[in-house]
Structures are given as structure tokens and as C-alpha cells.
Amino acid sequence: MKNIATAVCKVMAAASHVQKTGKNSFHGYNYASDADLLRVLQPAMADAGLIMVPTQVAQSDKQLDKGKMQTDVHVQYTLVHSSGESITIQAVGRGIDKEDKGPYKAMTGALKYALRQTFLVPTGDDPESHSAVHNAPPRAPSTAPAPSRSSEKRARPAAPPAPASVGTPACPKCGGDMHDFSEERRKGGNKPAYKCKDGRWNHKTKTTDGCDGIIWNVVESGGAPKNEKVSDIVEGFDDDIIPF
Numbered sequence: 001m002k003n004i005a006t007a008v009c010k011v012m013a014a015a016s017h018v019q020k021t022g023k024n025s026f027h028g029y030n031y032a033s034d035a036d037l038l039r040v041l042q043p044a045m046a047d048a049g050l051i052m053v054p055t056q057v058a059q060s061d062k063q064l065d066k067g068k069m070q071t072d073v074h075v076q077y078t079l080v081h082s083s084g085e086s087i088t089i090q091a092v093g094r095g096i097d098k099e100d101k102g103p104y105k106a107m108t109g110a111l112k113y114a115l116r117q118t119f120l121v122p123t124g125d126d127p128e129s130h131s132a133v134h135n136a137p138p139r140a141p142s143t144a145p146a147p148s149r150s151s152e153k154r155a156r157p158a159a160p161p162a163p164a165s166v167g168t169p170a171c172p173k174c175g176g177d178m179h180d181f182s183e184e185r186r187k188g189g190n191k192p193a194y195k196c197k198d199g200r201w202n203h204k205t206k207t208t209d210g211c212d213g214i215i216w217n218v219v220e221s222g223g224a225p226k227n228e229k230v231s232d233i234v235e236g237f238d239d240d241i242i243p244f
Contacts, residue, residue, distance in 0.1 A: 003083040007048035012119050014044035032121075034112040041115055049082035052089070052114070059103060064096065071095045071102035075110040079118065089114050171196040173213030182218040193218045 018040050020032045045051070056076035064070050073093045080086040091114035095105025115121065168180040171194075178194040185193040196213035 001085055001087070004050070004079070004081040004085040004087060007050050007081050008079075008119065010048040011041065011044045011050065012121075014047070015040045015119055015121050018121055034108050037112060037115050037121060041119060041121070050079060052077050052079045052118075054107075054111075055088075057107075059106075061102070067098050068096055069098070069102050071097075071106045073103065073106040073110055075107065075114070077111075077114050089118055091117070169194060169215065171198070171211060171213035172215065174198060174211045176211065176213075178213070178215070185216075185218055192216045 015037075018032045018036050020036060054075050055078045058074040060072050062070040062072070071094065073095075075091055075093065077089040077091065078086050079089055091110040093106040093108065093110030093113070095102040095107075095109065097105060168178055168182075170176065171178050174196060177197045179197055180194060181189065181191040182193045184191055192214050194215040196211040198211040199208040199213065200210055201207075202209050
């Protein structure tokens with residue numbers, strides 16, 4: 001086994017660094033692909049008198065959701081030296097594909113890790129790691145003292161709530177129920193805030209038939225209704241503004 005051991009060491013010396021050109025766009029990390037490894041290892045193996053061939057393959061398939069097929073392979077490779085010496089190498093691979101490329105992906109993965117493990121190629125890749133979160137060291141508990149209350153910024157007091165409406169007030173003239181247009185009035189509408197339901201606007205005479213009690217301003221908490229008359233309304237409002 002001396003010849004093959006010497007050859008493996010020679011390849012290891014030539015493959016001390018492999019440039020990463022693969023990019024995992026989903027997890028956002030770079031990796032050394034099988035092409036990156038072969039670009040360095042193939043000439044180094046040829047120079048050292050080594051070949052590696054798969055001699056046994058065990059395959060299993062599993063149907064996944066969304067039409068995908070998972071293929072797992074267990075491959076046995078034979079590493080042969082030009083002197084006739086040989087050793088057996090085993091590796092596993094997995095490929096997932098919607099069509100028929102699962103077995104080829106699995107074989108490619110098995111070859112990649114068989115080469116890496118045989119010649120101990122340092123790439124920095126970790127097949128168990130998929131994100132920077134997995135590689136981050138655990139945070140040490142903070143030893144900084146908690147800030148004193150005097151050093152903390154005082155929160156500004158919240159603005160006082162707007163005065164709540166007391167609801168629809170009674171007609172200041174007859175005491176009856178009133179139409180409530182307070183929300184429209186708050187938004188800048190032209191209607192009065194409240195209008196007595198017993199009044200009907202007569203467009204011909206420009207007066208109100210019945211009770212003409214009206215309140216222009218919205219009645220807020222603590223406020224007193226103001227007794228207004230329809231006669232105080234500016235002449236010229238159309239039917240859509242005061243539909244009575």
C-alpha cells in the first residue's frame with residue numbers, strides 16, 4: 001500500500017485549495033461544486049497515477065409531494081494506483097428532482113464527497129449547514145450592568161384623548177329626537193351636527209314646517225347644546241346637503 005499512500009499524499013498536496021464557484025441562491029452561501037473539485041483533482045490524480053471508478057451502487061427512491069422524487073444512492077468506489085494497488089471507498093448521495101435527474105444528482109453528490117473525504121480537500125463547506133444562523137456561536141450572557149432609572153429617557157406622556165361625544169342630544173326646542181350628522185360635521189361637511197326629526201324643510205317658502213330645532217356644532221362632553229333655527233341656515237343649500 002506504500003505506492004497508493006504516496007500517490008494520495010501527492011494529490012493532497014496539489015489540492016490544498018479549491019476555489020468555490022457554486023452559489024446557493026436560496027440560503028445565500030458559496031460552495032465548491034463537483035466541477036471545482038475535478039478541476040483541481042483530475043490533473044493531480046493523473047500525475048500521481050491514480051484512477052477512481054464506481055464498482056457498486058445501491059439505489060432507493062421515495063416519492064415526495066408536488067411530484068418530486070427523492071433518490072438515495074450508496075456507492076462503492078475503487079481507487080486504483082498504476083502499480084496495481086487499490087483501496088475501496090464508500091460514499092452516499094441524495095438527489096431530488098421532478099423529472100428523471102434525481103439519480104444523476106445523487107451520483108454527483110456521492111462522487112463529490114468521496115473525493116473530498118479521500119483527499120481531505122479543504123473547502124470550508126459543511127453539508128449540515130444551510131445558513132449563517134447555524135454557524136453563529138452562542139451569545140455569551142451580557143455582564144453589563146442594567147441602566148439605572150435615572151439614566152433612562154422618560155417617555156413622553158400620551159396626548160389626552162379627544163372629548164367623547166355625549167351621543168345624539170334631544171332637540172333644544174321641543175325635546176324630541178334629532179337626526180345625527182355629527183360625524184359628517186367633524187369631517188368638514190356643510191350639514192348641521194343635529195337636526196330635529198319633527199321638522200321638514202319647505203323649499204318653496206324656505207322655512208321649516210314643524211319644529212325647526214337645530215344644533216350646528218357637535219356636542220362634546222361637558223358642552224351644552226346650542227338652540228339654533230333653520231332660518232339661521234345660509235340660503236342656497238341644495239337638497240343633497242339638507243334632505244328634509
